[in-house]
Each structure stands twice: as C-alpha cells, then as structure tokens.
Amino acid sequence: MSVGQPGAKQSFILGIAGGSASGKSTFAAALEGALTAGEPPLRVEMVGMDRYFYRDTERGPSFVSPSTGETMPDNNHAESADNARLVVDLDARRAAPDAPDVLIVEGLMTLHLPEIRNRLDLRLFIELDADERALRRLLRNLKIGDPNSAPGIIRYYRECARVGHARYVEPSRVFADLILRGDADFARTAPPIAEIIRARRNSREREEPYDNDSNL
Numbered sequence: 001m002s003v004g005q006p007g008a009k010q011s012f013i014l015g016i017a018g019g020s021a022s023g024k025s026t027f028a029a030a031l032e033g034a035l036t037a038g039e040p041p042l043r044v045e046m047v048g049m050d051r052y053f054y055r056d057t058e059r060g061p062s063f064v065s066p067s068t069g070e071t072m073p074d075n076n077h078a079e080s081a082d083n084a085r086l087v088v089d090l091d092a093r094r095a096a097p098d099a100p101d102v103l104i105v106e107g108l109m110t111l112h113l114p115e116i117r118n119r120l121d122l123r124l125f126i127e128l129d130a131d132e133r134a135l136r137r138l139l140r141n142l143k144i145g146d147p148n149s150a151p152g153i154i155r156y157y158r159e160c161a162r163v164g165h166a167r168y169v170e171p172s173r174v175f176a177d178l179i180l181r182g183d184a185d186f187a188r189t190a191p192p193i194a195e196i197i198r199a200r201r202n203s204r205e206r207e208e209p210y211d212n213d214s215n216l
Helices: 024-037 083-095 130-144 150-175 186-206
Strands: 012-018 044-048 062-064 071-073 102-106 122-127 178-181
Touching: 012 024, 012 150, 012 186, 024 044, 024 102, 024 122, 024 186, 044 083, 083 102, 122 150, 122 186, 130 150, 178 186
Parallel strands: 012 102, 012 122, 044 102, 122 178
Antiparallel strands: 062 071
C-alpha cells in the first residue's frame, strides 16, 4: 500500500529494480520520455538509489575478496546505501508543493527493501540473463575507468555483485507488478507502461487508495 497523507495530492511513485547492468537506468530514461511527451504530459523526476551509496568501508558494509584478501565496499548489500535518508527525501519530495506528477525510483534494492517497496504505486523488475548483464557491466565500467582494469571488474562481479544479486535482487522480483526484459526495445515498451501510470494516477484521484500488493 502506498504511504502518504490521506486526501493530499501526491506524486505517483514508480519503482524499477533489477540486476546490475540489466537496463534499469536506460528504461527509466525511455519511460521519462514517454511520460513527458505523452498526453497529458507529466512532470517526472528520477531518484537513483546509487546516489545514496556509502562507497566506503567505514559507514557501509564490506567484504574480503577471497582471491586478493583485500577489504572492499560491498555495493551489492541491502545496507550499502543510506536507505533512511532516501526514504526521508522521497516522502518530502512526493508531498512538496511543487512535487512532480511521477517520481521514478531506480536501483538494485528498490523492491527488496520494505520501507521503499511499500511507498511504490507501481513496481517493475527488469530481467536479463546473467551472462549478458556481466558483459554489459564489464563494457560499461571499462568506459568510465582504467582500460586495464578488466580483471578487477570481473573479480568484483564474481565475488560481490553476483552474490548480492542472488541474495537480494533476484528474490525481490516476486514483489513486481510487471517484469520486463532488459534486452527489449524500450522505445516500444515504455509507452504502454506510461499509459498504465496515467490510468493508475487517474484512478487514484477518483477513488480510495488501492492495495498495490496485487498484480495487474
């Protein structure tokens, strides 16, 4: 059930979860375009959970690499981000006088964490085969890092990202209202999702809040 002030007009909150490099951010951008360009055009804001990562071993969880013995930040753990601050920011933004029509929350743990999941009006999960996600992740990280860092990228995926996916991300797909393929044509799949969001917003404004634990 979506959390909020009874009777107050608030942002519709969409959550997008899925594995690393599954296509979450790319689909979110395509959906934003469909929502802002459609009829009626909606005001959209993105909330990426990555911006709340601790990114150090002092505040966030860590793991010891079995191959190198190095202690590293575990960015694939449920507590790897400041989730409490995210919830405060989300509640404040959705109820602000200038709140957007739609807030899109995107991240690995969007559906795993109850405090976030229970605030969502619609829940999406982007699925993609593990080998494709691993390859996408490697290519993406090589573009933004050292071209000679491939062994480290692969090691981190095998020892951390893959473990966190199996423990937290993959099981959270049971909470999704819709499951989309990460290798689909997002220009084709985003507009129908945008129409679902418009319909649900209209329904919410006309009726009592619905229980969005039920599937579509």
